[in-house]
Amino acid sequence: MDSRIPGLYKLSIEDRRQEVADRCDLDEEAIEALAAGGLADERADTISENVVGTIEYPVGIATNFRIDGADRLIPMAIEETSVVAAASYGARMARETGGFTTNVTGPIMIAQIQATDVADPHAAKTRILNDADRLIELANEEDPVLVEHGGGCQDVEVRVLDSARGGMVITHLIVDVRDAMGGNAVNSMAEALAPEIEALTEGTVQLRILSNLADRRLARASARVPPEALTDDDSDLSGEAVRDRIVDAWAFAAADPYRAATHNKGIMNGIDAVTTATFNDWRAIEAGAHAYAARGGYGPLTTYEVDDDGNLACSIELPIQVGTVGGATQLQPAARAAMDILDVDSADELAGILAAVGLAQNYAGLRALVSEGIQTGHMNLHAKNIAIQAGATGDLVDEVADRLVEEDAIRQDRAEELLDELR
Missing domain, CATH: 3.30.70.420 (Hydroxymethylglutaryl-CoA reductase, class I/II, NAD/NADP-binding domain)
Structure with missing residues (x-):
């Protein structure tokens, strides 16, 4: 299975779903579960207490991941537009050097x-x-x-x-x-x-x-990113400069808990999204991760160095407590479909994948922070949400969003003005 799917975002939702289904060999039940999404009231009432309804997250697919020599498509349930894109971008940066290598100490x-x-x-x-x-x-x-x-x-x-x-x-x-x-x-x-x-x-x-400080249940992942993958033709910075700034950003987090908290939040953006998609307990992982980060004074869960070949050497270590049997995973049809997409054979394998996703999420975010700034990419992806909040529907959503990005004025008041003009 090839996890590299250029232009996936350009397809319709139905076509994306079919593309993922074809690559992951999903059965019709899984495809229908992804399309239907939420729990029926009767099932929801067995999972939680005093149920009055359900709430849905969009499930996106992070592409480009190669983990322990195998390509993976990664289901992520999250409302933050930029997270899936950042994970995919982070995975692509490490892809040509072999992707991610993982190690798990056991459940x-x-x-x-x-x-x-x-x-x-x-x-x-x-x-x-x-x-x-x-x-x-x-x-x-x-x-x-x-x-x-x-x-x-x-x-x-x-x-x-x-x-x-x-x-x-x-x-x-x-x-x-x-x-x-x-x-x-x-x-x-x-x-x-x-x-x-x-x-x-x-x-x-x-x-x-x-x-929940599961320090006997550690998941580790590592990757190498060549400097040329860290920059593009439009950047004023060389790949080596971006690489060194990422190491400096890590050193900042290692020295300052105020920065480390946000640094680790970036990691958990990716891990929580996959954990939510599979109906595992993201709260347990959050508790364990932050407690582990605070063992000797709160610090980052990732480490960045420059290796002998000049690559950015990236690594992560944190406790990850997840299951592939029991719990609520099998009770949610869309979560079962997410597990089918991941195609894992054990909880250890799932933990390794989560560590790789958290690592990719982190260095992709750091690359944006030290180069164009985090808001540029985030707000460009957020432009559609702004257009919808302003009242745009149908084709006007993309048209208003494109204009907002072009003008570098991604604000609701400007979206409302553009919508009036276009109408």
Whole structure:
């Protein structure tokens, strides 16, 4: 499958959908799900609470991605016009040097069991660790299907914390959740072991729940971008100058949390959009990513350097907790179609793709920031939205948008004036 589709944006929605369906070998059910989009009321009512309706995001396709030697089309559910375009552009910049290489540490989640009012915390820690084999066995009795598929609780760790409310003994269950996001599995294990931990600590067990700082479940991606891919004929800057400015922008983020927050938001633009398209839990990934970025003082999740050949060497590392089985993914027809487009075989594979998308999104945004400025491309793509807000319909949408871009006056008042003239 070739993910390079020049001019995809010029096709009608129906033709784009068919192009993606042909390349990804989608069946009719998936095609219809993409066309229909939202959930039926009956299904929505089983997924959420007090349902009164549904809301839809547009699903765009990011092109040009080559990840671990295979071409991928990337479904992205997002309302921000420039995100899909930036991801596609970022992927194209790295395409000629082989695209993205990924590595995932495995689907390991952590459950925490909090014990308070423990008279001798360190002795309690020793008792828990001495009984670890039995505790692991009891935890795995909660999910024999997971164990049957090669997962389950693998280890027990214990930490003694000195908190504002006194000493606490925190037991971690280290669980391989296989292709699930894993929240339900690890929470059930923590609940089941609560009485055992209470007995071993002679304290009071309170919280027993997963941690979204999934630092045993890291996804990494890397790519190399040649300097000539970072600029174009209309730019006053050389590719080498843009490359060096991107490294400077990363160094700014590494030194300043105010900049790092926006730097990482750019990464999550891409990751959240794919996670939303597949009905995975983007909130869990956000929580884990930002906590991971703050381990030693808040900083960027990506790194940029210049390699020996003069290329921009790009890399990312962050925790990504997603599933390809269980959860709500299979309950939303359009999300199932998005998974068909991605054609992944495991949660690890999906996590690697998400890391690659976040990396592409980030350096594409940085390239715009250090050259023409972020607003130029963003507002050009936003011009159609401005035209529609001004009241344009049909062919007038493109005509008004083109004039706004040509005049470099992408404002609603000017769109309304142009619309009056054209009518």
